[in-house]
Structures are given as C-alpha cells and as structure tokens.
Amino acid sequence: MAWHGFNFIPADTKYSFLPYRKLFFLFSAALILASVGIFLVKGLNFGIDFKGGILIEIRTAGEKADIASMRSKFKNSDLGEVALQEFGRPTDVLIRVQRQDGGEKAQQAAVAKVKEILGDKVSYRRTESVGPKVSQELFWDGVYAVLAAIFAILLYIWFRFEWQFGLGAIVALSHDVLSTIGLFALLQLEFNLSTVAAVLTIAGYSINDTVVVFDRVRENLRKYKKLPLDELFNNSINETLSRTVMTSVTTLLALLALYILGGEIIKDFSLAMIWGVIIGTYSSICLAVPLLLYLSIDRGSSVGDSKEGVAEQAP
Amino acid sequence: MIYFARWKVILVFVVCFFGVAFTAPNFLSEKDAGALPSWLPKQQVVLGLDLQGGSHLLAEVGVSEIIKVRLESLRDSIRPALRKEGIRKYRGLGVRGNSVTVRVTDPKKEEIALRAIRQIGEQLIAGGANVVDGGEPLFEVEKNDQGLIVLSVTDRAIKDWSIKAVEQTIEVVRLRVDETGVREPTIQRQGLDRILIQLPGIKDPERIKRIIGKVAKMTFHFADPRVSPEEAMQGRVPPGSTLIPDAEEKDAAGNPRMYLLRKKVMVSGENLVDSQPSFDQRTNEPVVTFRFDAVGGRKFGVATSKNVGRIFAIKLDGKVISAPVIQEPILGGSGQISGSFTVEGAQDLALLLRAGALPASLTYLEERTVGPGLGADSIAAGKIACIIGLILVVMFMATAYGLFGLFANVALLFNIILIFGGLSFLQATLTLPGIAGIVLTIGMAVDANVLVFERIREEVRVGRTPISAIEAGYARAITTIIDANLTTLIAALLLYQFGSGPIRGFAVTLSIGIVTSMFTAIMVTRLLIVIWLRRKQPDVLPV
Numbered sequence: 021m022a023w024h025g026f027n028f029i030p031a032d033t034k035y036s037f038l039p040y041r042k043l044f045f046l047f048s049a050a051l052i053l054a055s056v057g058i059f060l061v062k063g064l065n066f067g068i069d070f071k072g073g074i075l076i077e078i079r080t081a082g083e084k085a086d087i088a089s090m091r092s093k094f095k096n097s098d099l100g101e102v103a104l105q106e107f108g109r110p111t112d113v114l115i116r117v118q119r120q121d122g123g124e125k126a127q128q129a130a131v132a133k134v135k136e137i138l139g140d141k142v143s144y145r146r147t148e149s150v151g152p153k154v155s156q157e158l159f160w161d162g163v164y165a166v167l168a169a170i171f172a173i174l175l176y177i178w179f180r181f182e183w184q185f186g187l188g189a190i191v192a193l194s195h196d197v198l199s200t201i202g203l204f205a206l207l208q209l210e211f212n213l214s215t216v217a218a219v220l221t222i223a224g225y226s227i228n229d230t231v232v233v234f235d236r237v238r239e240n241l242r243k244y245k246k247l248p249l250d251e252l253f254n255n256s257i258n259e260t261l262s263r264t265v266m267t268s269v270t271t272l273l274a275l276l277a278l279y280i281l282g283g284e285i286i287k288d289f290s291l292a293m294i295w296g297v298i299i300g301t302y303s304s305i306c307l308a309v310p311l312l313l314y315l316s317i318d319r320g321s322s323v324g325d326s327k328e329g330v331a332e333q334a335p
Numbered sequence: 336m337i338y339f340a341r342w343k344v345i346l347v348f349v350v351c352f353f354g355v356a357f358t359a360p361n362f363l364s365e366k367d368a369g370a371l372p373s374w375l376p377k378q379q380v381v382l383g384l385d386l387q388g389g390s391h392l393l394a395e396v397g398v399s400e401i402i403k404v405r406l407e408s409l410r411d412s413i414r415p416a417l418r419k420e421g422i423r424k425y426r427g428l429g430v431r432g433n434s435v436t437v438r439v440t441d442p443k444k445e446e447i448a449l450r451a452i453r454q455i456g457e458q459l460i461a462g463g464a465n466v467v468d469g470g471e472p473l474f475e476v477e478k479n480d481q482g483l484i485v486l487s488v489t490d491r492a493i494k495d496w497s498i499k500a501v502e503q504t505i506e507v508v509r510l511r512v513d514e515t516g517v518r519e520p521t522i523q524r525q526g527l528d529r530i531l532i533q534l535p536g537i538k539d540p541e542r543i544k545r546i547i548g549k550v551a552k553m554t555f556h557f558a559d560p561r562v563s564p565e566e567a568m569q570g571r572v573p574p575g576s577t578l579i580p581d582a583e584e585k586d587a588a589g590n591p592r593m594y595l596l597r598k599k600v601m602v603s604g605e606n607l608v609d610s611q612p613s614f615d616q617r618t619n620e621p622v623v624t625f626r627f628d629a630v631g632g633r634k635f636g637v638a639t640s641k642n643v644g645r646i647f648a649i650k651l652d653g654k655v656i657s658a659p660v661i662q663e664p665i666l667g668g669s670g671q672i673s674g675s676f677t678v679e680g681a682q683d684l685a686l687l688l689r690a691g692a693l694p695a696s697l698t699y700l701e702e703r704t705v706g707p708g709l710g711a712d713s714i715a716a717g718k719i720a721c722i723i724g725l726i727l728v729v730m731f732m733a734t735a736y737g738l739f740g741l742f743a744n745v746a747l748l749f750n751i752i753l754i755f756g757g758l759s760f761l762q763a764t765l766t767l768p769g770i771a772g773i774v775l776t777i778g779m780a781v782d783a784n785v786l787v788f789e790r791i792r793e794e795v796r797v798g799r800t801p802i803s804a805i806e807a808g809y810a811r812a813i814t815t816i817i818d819a820n821l822t823t824l825i826a827a828l829l830l831y832q833f834g835s836g837p838i839r840g841f842a843v844t845l846s847i848g849i850v851t852s853m854f855t856a857i858m859v860t861r862l863l864i865v866i867w868l869r870r871k872q873p874d875v876l877p878v
C-alpha cells in the first residue's frame with residue numbers, strides 16, 4: 021500500500037538529558053565566557069558597513085591574479101591600510117581600503133584613486149564605499165534592530181508563557197547570540213549587515229526551537245501533576261526530540277547547499293546560520309528546559325484537574 | 336469521515352491558482368511577459384541592484400550652503416532698502432547664525448528701519464515659500480536688548496529652503512541621469528537633506544558619479560587688465576576683482592595658472608538654453624557649443640560689442656575652463672567653448688550645461704556598485720543553491736515520512752511558487768540575501784509539517800484510528816506552529832524596519848516565506864491527506 025516513512029529518531033527514546041544538566045551548564049558558561057573574552061581581546065572584524073571604507077572586487081584577465089604586484093603598487097599610495105585577498109577563484113581579488121581621514125569627499129577620491137591604480141585592464145565586479153556618516157548610522161541601526169528584536173520576542177514570550185519560561189527562553193537566546201558573536205570574533209569573520217541579519221534570524225530560530233519544547237513541557241505539566249519535574253522535563257525533551265532533530269536537519273541541509281553553492285558573498289552569512297541552528301538546537305534541549313528546574317515552576321495553577329498519567333481527552 | 340470545510344478547499348485552490356498565475360510571467364522573457372493580454376498578470380520579480388548589476392548611491396545635498404547664500408542675499412538687500420528710506424547711519428550689518436542683524440545709530444529712524452526690514456522678509460522669505468498659511472511664522476523682526484535689529488529666520492523657513500534645495504537637486508540629477516541614457520533610474524529624497532540614486536545596469540559608474548556630482552555653475556567674467564595676475568598674486572588684488580585658477584594649466588612648479596577676473600558676472604549659465612558637443616572647424620578639437628536665451632544673448636552681444644580685443648573667462652565651479660580673446664562681437668546668442676577637452680569631456684560638459692547647475696554641492700555618502708557579471712553569477716549561484724537545497728530537503732522528507740512526506744513536498748513546492756508569486760505581486764525587490772532567505776525558508780518551511788506528522792505518529796502510537804490521529808495531530812500542533820512561526824516573523828519584521836538595501840530583501844523573503852509556509856503546511860498538506868483518506872480509507876497510516 022502506501023509508502024511508509026523511516027523513523028530517523030526512534031519513537032519513545034529515553035535519552036537522559038536532565039541528569040547531565042550541570043555538565044551542560046558548565047559547557048555553556050565556558051562557551052559564553054570564552055565568547056565574551058575573545059570578543060573583548062580580539063574584537064570584531066567589522067566590515068565597511070560599520071567601519072566605513074572601500075571594498076572592491078575585481079576579476080583579472082588570464083589564469084591567476086598577480087596579487088603580489090598589486091600589493092606593491094598600493095604600498096606606495098597614501099591610501100592607508102590596503103588589504104588584498106583572493107576571492108572565490110584565482111582570478112578574483114578582493115581589495116579593502118581603510119576608511120579615509122578627511123570625511124566623505126576623501127573617501128570618494130580614494131575610490132577613484134584605487135581604480136586608477138588598478139587600471140582598466142581588470143573588470144570591476146563590485147565597488148562599495150561607505151563614508152563615516154553612513155557607517156555610524158548603519159552600526160546603530162544594527163544595534164537597535166538586535167535589541168528591538170530581543171525585546172519584541174521577550175514581550176511575546178511573556179505574553180504567551182509564564183515568566184519562568186520567558187526567562188529560560190531569553191537565557192537560551194542570549195547564549196546563542198553571544199556565542200555567534202564569539203565565533204565571529206574567534207575566526208575574525210567579517211561582521212557586516214548580513215551578519216546582523218544572521219544574528220536576528222538565529223534569535224528567531226532559537227526561540228522557535230525553544231518554544232516547541234516549552235509547549236510540550238507546559239502540556240505535560242497539565243497532564244502529569246505528580247511526576248517529578250526532572251523526569252517530566254526529560255520526557256518532554258524526548259517526545260519532541262524527533263521533531264527538533266528533523267527540523268534542524270532540513271534547515272541544515274538547505275543551509276549547507278547555500279554555504280557550498282551560494283557564492284562567496286553569502287558564505288559567512290551561511291556559516292553563521294549553520295552555527296546558529298546547531299547551537300540553537302543544543303540550547304533549547306540542554307539549557308532552556310533544565311533551567312526551568314531552578315525557576316520554581318508553579319504546578320498548582322495549571323488548568324485542568326486530570327489524574328496523573330491520564331491523557332487529556334481530545335476534543 | 337474527516338471534515339474539511341468546503342470554503343477551505345476553495346481557498347486552497349484560489350490561493351494556489353493565483354500563486355501560479357503571478358509566478359508564471361517570471362518564466363517568460365521580459366518582452367514576452369510584456370506582450371501578455373492585459374487581464375493576465377505580467378509583473379516579474381524586481382531584481383535588486385546586487386543581482387541585476389548597477390549603482391546605488393546615497394548623496395547629501397549641501398543644504399547649509401544654500402542657507403548661507405540666502406542669508407547673505409537677505410543681508411545684501413537690506414543695504415539698498417535702508418538707503419531708500421534715507422537711513423545712512425548704521426553699523427554691524429551682517430549674518431549671525433540664522434539671522435541678519437544691523438544697528439541703526441539714529442534711534443528715531445529705528446521704527447522705519449524695522450518696517451523696511453520686515454518688508455524684505457515678506458518679499459524674500461515669505462514670498463517665495465510654498466508653505467500654507469498658518470502655523471509658525473517664517474521669520475521674525477525685532478529689536479533685541481542690545482539695541483540690535485534682528486531679522487531671524489525660523490526653523491520652518493530653514494526647512495522650507497532645505498526641502499526646495501533637495502527637490503531642485505533631484506530635478507537636475509534626474510535630467511542629467513536621463514541624458515546619460517540610464518534606463519529606469521530611481522531618484523528619491525531620503526530624510527531631510529539626502530537623495531538616493533539607483534541606477535540599474537550602468538557600465539561606467541565613475542563617469543556617471545562625476546556627472547551627477549558636479550555642481551556645474553558656469554559664469555562668464557571679464558579679465559581685469561589693470562593689474563597682471565602675477566602682480567595680483569603678490570597681494571595687489573584690485574577691489575571688485577579676484578584670482579581664479581585654471582582648471583587644467585599648471586606652471587613648472589605644479590601650481591595652477593591664475594587669472595585675475597572681475598567679480599561681476601557678464602552672463603551666467605542660467606541663461607543657456609542649449610549646449611552640444613562638437614568639433615572646432617579649424618583645429619578639429621572637441622569643443623562645446625552653446626546657445627543663450629534672449630536675455631542672455633542680448634547681454635552677451637552688448638558686452639562683446641563694447642570689448643573687442645579684451646579677454647574674458649568662462650568659469651565653471653570656481654575654475655577657469657577657457658579664457659579667449661573677444662575677436663569680434665558675438666551677436667547671434669551662441670558661441671563655443673574650446674578648452675582642452677577630450678571627446679568625452681566635451682560630451683559631459685555639454686550634458687551638464689543642458690541639464691543646469693545644482694543648487695548646492697552634492698557629496699556621496701555611500702556607494703554600492705555591482706557589475707553585471709557578478710550579478711549574473713549571484714543569480715546562478717542562488718538558483719543552484721535553491722535547487723540543491725530543495726532536492727535535499729524533498730528527499731529527506733520523503734524518506735522520513737513516506738507518502739505524507741510527499742504531501743509535505745507538494746506543499747513545499749507550492750510554498751516556493753507562492754513566495755515568487757508574492758514577490759511578483761507586491762513588486763518587492765529580490766536581492767542576494769533575499770535568495771538566502773528563500774533557501775532558508777525551504778529548510779524551515781517543512782517544520783510545520785514535521786510538527787504535525789510527529790504528533791500524528793504519537794497519536795497513532797497511543798492507539799488512535801488514522802482519522803482521529805490526524806485530527807488530533809493537527810489540532811494539537813497548530814498552537815505550537817503559530818507560536819514558533821510568530822517569533823521568527825517578529826525578528827524578520829524588525830529586520831525590515833531597521834535594515835537597509837539588500838538586507839531588507841532578506842527580511843521580505845523570510846516574512847513572505849513564513850506566512851506562505853504556514854498556509855501551505857497547514858492547508859495544502861491537509862487537503863492532500865483528506866483526499867487520500869477519502870479515496871483509500873486506510874486502516875494504518877504510512878507515517
């Protein structure tokens with residue numbers, strides 16, 4: 021008859037998560053501390069969106085771009101710091117020029133100068149120049165966007181769940197966002213507008229994942245009044261584990277396709293998202309739910325009065 | 336039998352039909368889509384500049400210059416007005432901040448002076464303003480504690496001046512861009528003193544930037560023969576004259592050649608009606624020809640008739656581009672400028688003179704230009720990533736949920752169609768991050784179905800019949816689906832609010848994707864399952 025599915029995650033798993041919570045907490049605390057530490061020591065590699073400056077991508081004729089000779093040409097210019105790197109393929113070079121002193125006009129003059137140095141033998145695939153005014157604005161817009169998103173999500177969670185859940189979700193969310201920033205600081209990946217988009221999407225995904233597990237926890241709290249909390253939480257995680265893994269896998273499959281095939285420009289964005297999905301899945305299971313254990317959940321106030329172990333009647 | 340309301344069936348069909356109808360034109364060439372009958376949708380997805388190639392320029396209009404010029408012209412009109420009223424004794428006439436001040440020495444004349452200055456305000460500030468009456472006044476005239484008469488221009492008037500300057504700039508920029516032949520440019524005001532210029536598919540961004548950004552204020556001046564430029568440079572500049580550098584010529588030390596010109600304008604570029612690039616008939620060098628309007632032609636004719644043999648200079652943005660000797664009276668109202676032009680230089684100057692001068696300087700704050708090659712590469716890479724991502728997810732879903740996985744995959748396909756239909760219908764811009772948003776949606780869209788299917792599996796396990804398991808599965812998963820999707824939607828909407836350019840494209844596709852995925856995962860999959868249930872009446876569910 022019909023084509024049956026294959027259970028990648030077997031039904032009725034009984035993995036123990038809660039007993040290892042201290043280990044998870046320790047790991048997450050270390051991850052956050054490391055992220056903050058690396059961020060403070062190394063800082064973020066801000067792209068021109070936030071720092072200002074010039075970014076030019078060129079394609080040279082022939083087999084391979086002669087980066088060394090280009091570099092020496094820039095050495096004698098008074099453009100300040102100029103960084104050249106191969107980009108995607110051997111003929112393509114990405115040139116970054118620091119923000120010029122002397123405001124917006126100097127910036128524009130520098131663009132013309134870079135093009136003069138490179139000549140018209142190369143083809144210009146991309147030219148981006150952001151002056152000090154706009155980069156400041158973009159930076160603050162990015163900060164506001166992240167703060168506003170976290171606040172709005174907080175508001176929604178507060179509206180939909182009891183405060184204990186809200187707090188758990190926000191801890192998990194902050195954990196995911198901070199560790200993503202830590203990853204960018206560690207690998208010195210370029211932090212630009214796309215990264216802010218990635219961070220916001222990670223925030224959305226992290227909450228999404230947490231909410232699904234929390235929904236189950238809440239349902240079970242109503243169903244099983246006497247079951248010890250740690251066991252109840254562990255069951256809730258196991259019951260939603262299949263969904264959590266399935267969705268993470270499909271999202272990761274799509275993101276892997278994007279990372280490998282989507283082109284150089286969105287590589288860092290895809291990498292951030294891949295990290296976010298993995299860490300978001302981990303944090304909902306191993307951080308958000310175990311945290312609830314310490315937040316004195318009020319079991320008496322839940323609606324319904326069903327006996328222990330008896331499932332609610334479906335409508 | 337499982338219940339699925341008739342209106343829901345109709346809704347699913349109608350939405351999917353429109354999704355397909357609005358997506359379809361994207362598979363045609365632009366020309367074929369345009370040729371579709373008018374009752375069919377023919378809009379295609381608008382590609383962002385990062386995909387189709389082009390320049391995005393954000394520029395700031397030098398509004399403060401305009402304000403300065405206008406305050407100075409107020410100051411200069413107070414002088415004759417006071418003289419007309421017989422007031423000759425006054426001190427300290429000048430511009431301070433946003434006001435013009437003057438001290439009338441004779442206290443008896445103060446009232447007359449106040450009235451005269453108020454009249455100037457009426458003429459020069461209120462007269463030209465395009466604001467409706469009522470609200471804050473545009474200017475105030477009063478005598479302050481120190482006995483100064485102050486004509487202060489209010490913020491409302493300053494704003495009015497700024498808006499006008501920006502509007503005028505946009506007009507001139509549009510004329511210039513149109514002259515360069517760029518197709519479908521977007522030029523709009525952003526904030527109080529900025530303009531956003533989007534130029535799809537341009538080949539030489541540096542040249543267009545130069546053309547747009549040049550003020551191109553042209554004036555004709557007589558050279559001052561009383562003193563040689565060299566003497567003037569020693570510090571002996573006669574009153575009414577000023578030293579102006581040459582645009583090109585430099586001496587051995589690398590300093591530009593200087594001219595001593597009368598400040599008085601002989602004729603101004605505002606009087607030009609046409610200008611064309613051409614070639615000099617004798618030397619065959621590129622030149623720019625121009626023609627004055629009646630007023631300009633008369634002025635030029637009179638000035639040249641009286642001054643044969645003298646040198647005059649054509650000044651463009653504070654530099655001399657040509658300084659010929661008047662050989663004979665130029666009476667026809669037209670002439671030519673022969674500087675040391677390249678062909679392109681002559682073309683550009685003619686274009687600038689035709690389009691007119693900018694009211695103030697224009698400074699680029701941000702530029703993002705993508706060449707057509709990179710844009711096409713990005714589209715190709717995005718397409719491949721989309722297709723491979725889709726294949727991977729579809730295979731995985733089919734393996735994990737069997738027949739139901741196939742239903743979810745059909746819903747996923749409709750989801751993608753609805754996203755493109757939505758983009759075409761809303762004429763939202765698809766950018767590279769937007770493509771990333773679509774790929775991400777492909778991965779996340781199946782989540783709603785995963786939630787439902789997992790729930791159905793659980794219900795089957797506790798011993799429900801297929802129909803009741805499906806009913807319960809949907810009923811219980813729905814709140815979770817809404818909760819989970821709303822949080823992502825919140826993030827996407829805020830991203831749209833705060834994001835700019837390409838990032839907005841990501842927020843757009845993500846938001847559309849979330850909404851359509853909820854619809855397809857809940858409605859389309861469910862309809863397919865109901866149809867299947869009715870036909871097969873199965874005893875066991877294949878999930």
